[in-house]
Amino acid sequence: MVSGVSAISFASNPVMRAQAVQSYQEQRNEARQALIDKNYHDIFMHESAHKAAGGPLAGAIVIETNEDGIPVGGHVAIMMPVLNPENPQKTIDDANTVVRAAMAPADPSGQDFRVAAQARNIRAEAEGIKQKKKLNYLA
Numbered sequence: 001m002v003s004g005v006s007a008i009s010f011a012s013n014p015v016m017r018a019q020a021v022q023s024y025q026e027q028r029n030e031a032r033q034a035l036i037d038k039n040y041h042d043i044f045m046h047e048s049a050h051k052a053a054g055g056p057l058a059g060a061i062v063i064e065t066n067e068d069g070i071p072v073g074g075h076v077a078i079m080m081p082v083l084n085p086e087n088p089q090k091t092i093d094d095a096n097t098v099v100r101a102a103m104a105p106a107d108p109s110g111q112d113f114r115v116a117a118q119a120r121n122i123r124a125e126a127e128g129i130k131q132k133k134k135l136n137y138l139a
């Protein structure tokens with residue numbers, strides 16, 4: 001017996017090579033699935049906070065995936081109030097809901113801050129109209 005010569009090198013054995021490839025694929029699939037689950041969970045939590053705070057002004061949760069099927073982002077449509085001079089209080093109430101919805105997640109995005117700022121502007125306009133109306137009634 002000569003030691004060593006009967007050893008089959010790993011890559012020369014087609015069966016073992018196939019197993020190695022399979023296990024590599026399995027690991028890749030598990031890692032991919034873990035990434036999908038984690039991203040989906042994080043995005044869903046964020047969008048759920050928007051939706052819960054937005055109430056009837058919020059649309060459905062949409063999760064976006066990349067070409068590999070990995071969730072990469074999401075959104076919830078929100079009804080931005082239109083300034084209503086006849087009913088500025090409704091505009092103010094709706095704007096407050098939009099601000100709360102935009103700032104609801106623990107990690108608001110740049111877009112979330114922009115939506116909140118827009119709603120605050122509309123609210124400020126509505127408050128101005130409300131103030132004027134009061135003055136008109138007093139005159």
Ligand SMILES: [Zn+2]
Nearest residue numbers: 105108109112
């Ligand atoms: Zn957001």
